[in-house]
Amino acid sequence: MTQNKVNAVIVGAGAAGGIVAKELAEAGLTVVLLERGKWYTAYDCRKDDLRNQRTSLLGCAFGPDDDRYRRVLVDASGQEHLVAPSDGAYNNNAACVGGGTFSYGAMGWRFLEKDFRMRSTYGAVDGSTLDDWPITYQDLEPYYTKAEWEIGVSGDDTNNIFKAARSKPLPMPPLPPSREHVLLKAAAERLHLHPFDIPMLRNTVPYNGRGGCMRCRWCVGFACEVDAKCGTHNTVIPRALATGNCTLRTECVVRKIATDDHGRVTGVEYFDERGRLQEQAADLVVVSASATESPRLLLNSKSRLFPNGLGNRYDWVGRNLMGHAYCGAYGLMESETYDDLGPGASIAICDFNHGNPGLVGGAMLCNEFIRLPIQFAAIAPPDVPRWGAARKDFMRNHFRRCVAVQGPVQEMPVFEARVQVDPRVTDDWGIPVVRLSGSRHPQDLEVARYISSKAEAWLKEAGATKTWPKLPGKVLSGGQHQAGTCRMGNDPKTSVVNRYCQVHDVPNLHVIDASVHVTNGGFNPALTVMAIAYMASAQMVKDWKGTGMR
């Protein structure tokens, strides 16, 4: 069936897609926002510790489901594995209105100035496609501010001497400190580090018509029961719909982007919630489907003019998949530190993001979200056996006395860490699935070891009687922080989109999500995804001439 033509069709109602929808709809463009998942609400917080987006042992609460979706993972030995979304190797991000922002832990970080200039700061790295972004922190700063105020960020980074200049303070104060926060803050100060309150996309006071955090323990991975976490589902998407210019269609799975004989895109083909094939014509197509699904859609959109898929003239689509090499340490305290005050993560340091001797980049370090019992069951020092009486005893005695500090190591992009489409396997709609292959750069593991040692030192200073490191493996990285697969750049031969997220050789096609990240910072990337979405939408609105791009 053919739907009435609109000005813009956006694929994916996540962190970026929701923002683009609102910006375009408020500028007067007619918009169709397609989302493959459902629109969940705060009522859907089931507080199920085995079935959520963080611990998906019994499935992903907010999609995608294990029955209809699958991917192929090629491991280091070249063996292929068919993986389901609830399997970590799938590298899932939530499929629902709001995308990852519906159930994330909600850290709202700005990248640092050097994070946009990694190549100029550190030089070339062997085996990596490390490069500078075509934009600077200063270019993005106004949009970071816009994201902080429109979506809502709480926290206080005045004590973070490493941060880049901000034009406006954060709109909300941080939550009062937990017991763990007090211990870690004093310890960091004794070590001459610079601790501060993590910026969080979470209401701490009433803001934007919603109340503040009630500090429960079901945060990261769950829907917020009191709607205090700020995502696109409860901020910009309702505003987009309120304009009357935007239609949101859920449970719609896009198969292909359609093109004409002049090398322009004309809309998308998708299966609606009843599995019927639909055609949505549009002047502009925006792909905001995540760093694994966006390249998949481009690669699946082959045509006579684009035999390798859209934007893929130079074989850069799907390349440089990265996430974060999470590392850190656990420490056992003499007295109880667990006070059941969520979200848990509250205090951070940026002392080790850059300037680590002999290393490229680094990571922010912060305390961890509250660990539910099933999560804690996987945590123990190396000398405690995996099973039996001793393990049970460890659980009983240390659940309330364990502190974790960890951080996301900025990864070196690797050309061979990539998303392709599988030649044989398809999903339930007959669309070729994502095929993942490659692995992390060895430098990431070196940085992780260094950062872990700093985490252990911090915990020891805070009074830990015993500490042990948490280190990442050399496997392919991606996960919920997936990025990099449709790189932003000035040279069409070594990137997919330009600084405004416009595909180099297709003027009316945009990729706007973490796919465009050249590097992924030593931080959770959500706020950067949002800022880029604001920046790209501003340019689209500016370029809009009524019938298409210039």
Next chain:
Amino acid sequence: MQISAAAAAAGTMVGCKGSLSPWRCLTRDEAATLEALCERIIPTDQDPGAAWAGVVMYIDRQLTGPYRKLRKTYRWGIAGTNQTSREMFGSPFAALTPPQQDSVLQAMDSGKSHGDCWNQVSAKSFFDLVVSHTMQGYYGDPRHGGNREKVSWKMIGLPYPPVRGRVTR
């Protein structure tokens, strides 16, 4: 001989039959073996262990849902555990003393157990699977069939029910 015949039979009747079993997927014997196995992973001390907490109930229930692909693994794995037990101590797993049971599990964990059932599923991977499922059934939410009366949460000192609408400043 008896065991390999039973195992071969089990291989052909994978499904949730169990007409005479109170369980959804497991037979009475399988459940008894599995319960003894889980109990060694989280044994009873001053607090109840995996058996009392209903870990087998958890696993059995998941085998009809999210873990349905693992039914064969459990069939072969439980048969293999008994096979290894007989080989080492001459009795099925549930009839052994706890130290004997631990020796069997250590053999499985280190890949030193023998028996033709382990050609179908590796002893090590089956044991790893049961360890993680036991943790889920013991420390996970009671809604899924385990953690009876929130026993593990009481044990580790997790406040329950949680505080609602707490004043934060």
